[in-house]
Amino acid sequence: MDLLFYGILNCITTCSWFLSHKQGMRSVKTPFQMQIWKGCSPPQWKKKHSGSKGESAIVACHPAESPIPASWFNSKSGKKIPLKSVTSIVDGLKKSYIEKLRPLEKTYQFQDFVSPLLTSSDFDAKPMVMLLGQYSTGKTTFIKHLLKTSYPGAHIGPEPTTDRFVVITSGPDERCIPGNTIAVQADMPYSGLSSFGTAFLSKFECSQMPHPLLEHVTFVDTPGVLSGEKQRTQRSYDFTGVTSWFAAKCDLILLLFDPHKLDISDEFKRVIGSLRGHDDKIRIVLNKADQVDAQQLMRVYGALLWSLGKVLNTPEVMRVYIGSFNDKPIRETAAGPLGMKLFQKEQDDLLSDLNDIPKKACDRRINEFVKRARAAKVHAHIVSHLKKEMPALMGKAKAQQKLLDSLDEQFAKVQKELHLPPGDFPSVEEYRELLSSYNFDKFEKLRPKMVQGVDDMLAYDIPELLKKFRNPYD
Structure with missing residues (x-):
């Protein structure tokens, strides 16, 4: 009877434990709770041996002893770019752009507001x-001085001779390609x-010639930027x-000045303003400096810095390179021995x-890519915020105009809610002008998974890419 009684009692105890365990498993909602239940199940009882033989104590496994996977602490979500299929830094940037950044740009029409979509030739x-x-500040002469020869289609003179944008690049022979032709070439x-x-394309051309320097730059x-009556x-x-x-495409921007033309016209001021965001690329060159003596050069240098300070709006003083970049020897009578040195x-x-441009080109490309990704992410948040603020049924035109008038406040609201850096936001006036021709109600809602993919690209993919591959010019 005792054996039968203890057998029935043991069966009841086991069944009640199983039912409570099963009920507890149903209420589990988080992976951490699942790990606790699995870690403390009866099969994981273990023996703790003491010093003497034959003695043993039964000790339950504590939940803290069950290991938690490290992947739970990894906030990364989304598909990772496999580095096995990547051959270089540029190739990795290409794949990251196609798989993660380009879909975000197309969804929120980034190409209509900031920059056109990139192609394979932009990376190469x-x-x-x-x-x-x-x-007549010596731009064409400067290029001729570096190449030690003239390029096809170059015209030099004291009057405005270069009336078009000319791209000087390497090629098998010397020739000029019209702008409409070069704009449709896939490898350009x-x-x-x-x-x-x-x-514009009628005022744009490409000058090709075989030259060792042009193989790298x-x-x-x-x-020439217009001034006076001509700019009207x-x-x-x-x-x-x-x-x-x-x-946005260039690695270096040279602003050339003539000692006799230090005035900054309205058009030149607008051109310098269009370089906003690319201050690290700008170099100031005071060309033809040997045409004035040492005393006049000191006054010209001070006047140039004063003029630039009113236009560039930066607290730092820009570095100004002084020289005479042409094939003629420096005029010793004007400069003197100290001036020549x-x-x-x-x-x-x-x-x-x-000379450092090719070496820094890879770093510059990464820098521009990251800058573009941050700008695209901010643009997506702005556009989706404007879409969210629109009413569902009536008064859409009035609400859109109100959002346009208070666009600076909307920027501040987006920046505050999402903790975005203020420096990543575009110019309010330029965006207001662009947004005025769009219907806010037609914009896409925010897609968090798509934005998270860009964040993962910046936080994981690009650092791993830089860790695996080195600069080809190092």
């Missing part, structure tokens, strides 16, 4: 150097210029828009900066 393009300045990174229309020669004649295309497009050192510093 050589480093570019753009020269800007008023007419200039397809985005088609958005400026035929009026591409130069962009620009028309409007150009047939958006000059500042084109310079802004090239500024100064010019030589300044020219060496600038040429050293230019």
Whole structure:
């Protein structure tokens, strides 16, 4: 009877434990609770041996002893770019753009507001150097001085001779390619210029020639910026828009000044303003400095810094390179012995900066890619916020106008809610002008998974890419 009684009692105890255990499993909602239930199940009882033989104590497994997978603490979600299929940093950026950034840009029409969609040729393009300045400041002569020869289609004179944007690049033979032709070539990174229309493409051309320097760097020669009465004649295309497009693609921007032309015209001020966001690429060059003596050069240098301080709106003083970048020897009578040494050192510093462009091109490309990704993410938040603020049925036109009028407040609201850096936000006035032609109700809602994919790309994919591959010029 005792054996029968203890057997029945043991059976009841086991069944009650099983039912309570099963009920507890039903109420489990989190992976951590699941791990606790699994870790403390009866099969995991273990023996704890004491010092003496034959003695043993039964000890239950504590929940803290069950290991928690490290993947639970990894906030990364979404697909990771497999590095096995990547051959270089540029190839990795290409795949990251196609799989994660490009879908976000297309969904929220980033190409209509900030920059056209990138193509494969944009990643494979050589480093570019753009020269800007008023007419007759020596832009074409500067390129000729670096190449030690003239390029096809170059015109030099005291009057405004370069009336078009000219891209000087390497090629099998010397020839000039019209703008409409080069804009449709898939192997050239200039397809985005088609958005400026035929009026601009007729003022754009590519000059090709075989040259060892052009195998590593591409130069962009620009028309002279107008001043005085000449700037009242409007150009047939958006000059500042084109310079802004090239500024985003270029690795270095040279602003050339003449000692006798230090005034900054309205058009030149707009051009410098279009370089906003690319301050690290700008270099100031005071060309033809040997045409004035030492005393006049000191006054010219001070006047140039004063003029630039009113336009650039930066608390730091810009570095100004002084020299005479042409094939003629420096005029010793004007500069003097000290001036010649100064010019030589300044020219060496600038040429050293230019020589480092291919080495820094990979880092610059990563920098521009990250900058673009951050801008696209902010744009997506802005557009989806405006969509969310629109009413469901009536009064849409009035609500949209109200949002446009208070766009700076909407930017501040998005920045505060999502803790985004204020420096990533675009110009309010430029965005207001662009948004005025769109219907906010047609914008897409925010897709958190898509934005999270871009965040993962910036936090994981690109650092791993840099860890695996090195700069090819190192």
